[in-house]
Amino acid sequence: MKTTKAAAYPYVLWLILFTAIPMLIVFYYAFTNEAGSFTLMNFKDMADYSIVFFNSFRLAIISTLICLVLGYPMAYAMSKLGRRGRTAAMIMIMVPMWMNFLLRTYAWLTILENNGLLNAFLSAVHMPELHIINTPAAVGIGMVYNYLPFMILPIYNSLEAIDNSLIEAARDMGCSSSQVFTKVVLPLSIPGTVSGIIMVFIPAVSTFVISKILGGGASILIGDLIEMQFLGGTYDANMGAAISLVMMVIITLFTMITNKIDKDNDEGSVLMS
Amino acid sequence: MGSDGFLSLRNVRKSYSxxxxxxxxxxxxxxxxxxxxLGPSGxxxxxxxxxxxxxxxPDSGDIIFEGKRINDVAxxxxxxNTVFQKYALFPHLNVFDNIAFGLRLRxxxxxxxxKLVNEMLELVDLRGFGSRSVNSLSGGQQQRVAIARAIxxxxxxxxxxxxxxxLDLKLRKEMQLELKKLHDSLGITFIFVTHDQEEALTMSDKVVVMNKGEILQQGSPIDIYNEPANAFVADFIGESNIFPGIMKRDRYIEFFNTAYDCVDEGFAPDxxxxxxxxxxxxxxxxxxxxxxxxADCLLRGRVISCLFKGIYYEIMIDVEGAGSYQFMAKSTIPEDPGREILIDIDPENIHIMKKSSIETITMQKHRFMHDPNKNRKDAPDEDD
Known part of the structure; x- marks a missing residue:
């Protein structure tokens, strides 16, 4: 027993150094002013930025929904492919992810910008040009593109884990093809779907690079706001810490609620994905 | 082969590539x-x-159910309905909802x-289990839920x-009896797949012995046991001594260079x-x-080994003139290895069968010699 305990010490140390202490520092900054004395002003002043919060959540929710609508059918189709098809599909999803995140996002800039590839194509086929760059739509496209794999993969995993005999059993009991889906496949893929939603929503709500590159500063998101507090002209580490803290609380609540939905649906059984 | 049976398979052929x-x-x-x-894996x-x-x-042939061809019916x-090998209970539903699944669809x-689900729970001896998660049940209980869901x-x-x-051996025996009882009380046609010959003999009205994609014999358990159609059936349906012989004429069989009286006829001379x-x-x-x-048929031999098997002793015997072929006898009395012994065989108990392929015979001899417990094949059977 003693040796087991001793083996855990490095991890405990790690947790203290890189998780607990930084968290405490965030707490300290969030509840103090520049002079270092206790205050709640940081949270009160945050009200000025409520529009940023609103925009961030709206964009993150829309992007997550689009990812869900695109990702679920893709994952479902993948799970129906043969072994080769699955591998090919998996490679097509994974390979872009091996490319640098910034590079991928800049690539969208060259596609979407006013003199970009998209408009070049549109004018070539005599269609009106679109002005997408520097709008929330461009940020949304960037989010969906970057985070879609995080939606597809957990859903695919949960679909793939469904034993074929369950589908046969459903058929056997009298389900039509569509009933097999609604009564068995869909309920059993809920855990993966919930993971996918969390894995897309959290980075989407806190991103700042995508909005910076594709949004052009026109639509400031929470991520940008936090970045501005630390690196921008409006240096205010206390405010930045307070915003981070609020984000953390919101994300924790969001995760808890989605997990709760998952559990309820599962009727308390021990199906862990 | 009635033309309008209840359920019939007609020249059904199936292959994968x-x-x-x-x-x-x-x-x-x-x-x-x-x-x-009944048959071995595959x-x-x-x-x-x-x-x-x-x-x-099916690739070809017909499956006829209540007078209709159902080859392509979903x-x-x-x-x-089917009770699947690994039960295939729906993990997102509790016991009640699993059983009610088919009812809701209807x-x-x-x-x-x-009312119906509770009747079923009663029938399969799981009263009060309705709200339990299927994952919290033992194998035998899951089995019974699967049966309830299907019937x-x-x-x-x-x-x-x-x-x-x-299931473990004890539970298996219990479930065999329960299934048999269930069959008798429900009047539903049961088609049961197993590789366990004892299970087949215990439960069935009719046993269909299969090997390598063909039906070798079908009949009542007693007929199959007493009159196996060929060496494979004889071997699969119970431990047997199987060896080649020559039918000299009706009711006269020669093996290991000596001829004996028997009761079979209808073979060509020699x-x-x-x-x-x-x-x-x-x-x-x-x-x-x-x-x-x-004694009509008397063999002379020497005891090689004597193994205690619970209700009997399994005695291996070297028989004079039989070369390396060893006979297996089951006796309630132990015999000392090395001792000279006589074997008496009632002519009625000499079963003569048409020659099956050489390959089958040698395979059987081999298994027979090295694996006397072959009939208790507990390994899970993947049939595809």
Missing amino acids: SNVILNSISLDVDEGEFVTL CGKTTTLRLIGGFET PNLRNI GVSRDEQK VVHPKVLLLDEPLGA EPVDVVLRPEDLLLLNEGDKSIQK
Whole structure:
């Protein structure tokens, strides 16, 4: 027993150094002013930025929904492919992810910008040009593109884990093809779907690079706001810490609620994905 | 081979690419019958079941159910339900909802659902288990939920794919009896797949012995045991001494260079045949026993080994003139290894069968010599 305990010490140390202490520092900054004395002003002043919060959540929710609508059918189709098809599909999803995140996002800039590839194509086929760059739509496209794999993969995993005999059993009991889906496949893929939603929503709500590159500063998101507090002209580490803290609380609540939905649906059984 | 049986397979053939799984099998099942498909792994018995259930379609031949050809009818449109090998209970539903699954699809009212499901829970001895998660149940309990789920919608035929394979021996015996009781009380036709010959003999009205995609023999358990059609059936259905012989003429068989009286006839003169002697039919005598004078067929040998098996001793005997072939006898009296012994065989117990392929025989001899417990094959059987 003693040796087991001793083996855990490095991890405990790690947790203290890189998780607990930084968290405490965030707490300290969030509840103090520049002079270092206790205050709640940081949270009160945050009200000025409520529009940023609103925009961030709206964009993150829309992007997550689009990812869900695109990702679920893709994952479902993948799970129906043969072994080769699955591998090919998996490679097509994974390979872009091996490319640098910034590079991928800049690539969208060259596609979407006013003199970009998209408009070049549109004018070539005599269609009106679109002005997408520097709008929330461009940020949304960037989010969906970057985070879609995080939606597809957990859903695919949960679909793939469904034993074929369950589908046969459903058929056997009298389900039509569509009933097999609604009564068995869909309920059993809920855990993966919930993971996918969390894995897309959290980075989407806190991103700042995508909005910076594709949004052009026109639509400031929470991520940008936090970045501005630390690196921008409006240096205010206390405010930045307070915003981070609020984000953390919101994300924790969001995760808890989605997990709760998952559990309820599962009727308390021990199906862990 | 009635033309309008209850459930019939007619020259059904099934293959996956070049791999022939079923080679033109024909089978008739009567309403209310308990039929067992028996055979080793890969013999095609599970495929046969899946064809009847509608999960596979035959390459050629017909499946006829209540006078209609159902080759291409989807599983959900057949009045046939399956108890799957690994139960296939829905993990997102509790016991009650699993059993009510088929009822809901059929639009049965809530009250009626409750009544029927509770009746089922009663029937399979799981009263009060309705709200339990299926994952919290033991194998035997899951098994019973699977059966309840399948029979609550009153199918005409229940297909059972090695449903007892995952249970321990004691539970298996219990479930065998319960299933038999269930069959008798429900009047549903059961088609049961197993590789366990004892299970097949215990439960069935009719046993269908299969090997390599073909039906070798079908008949009542007693017929199959007493009159195996060939060496494979004889070997599979119970431990046997199987060796080659020559039918000199009707009722006269020669093996190991000596001819004996027997009761079989209808073979060509000097036709090579397979001889089957059940180990329990070998009567072991000692020099000087009175009954020796009365013996018709007497073999002389030496005891090689004697193993205690619980209710009997398994005695291996080197028989004079039999070369390396060893006889197996089952006796309630132990015999010392090395001792000279006489074997008395009643002519009625000498079973003569048409020669099957050489390959089968050598394979059997080999298994027989090295694996006396072959009939208790507990390994899970993957049939595809």
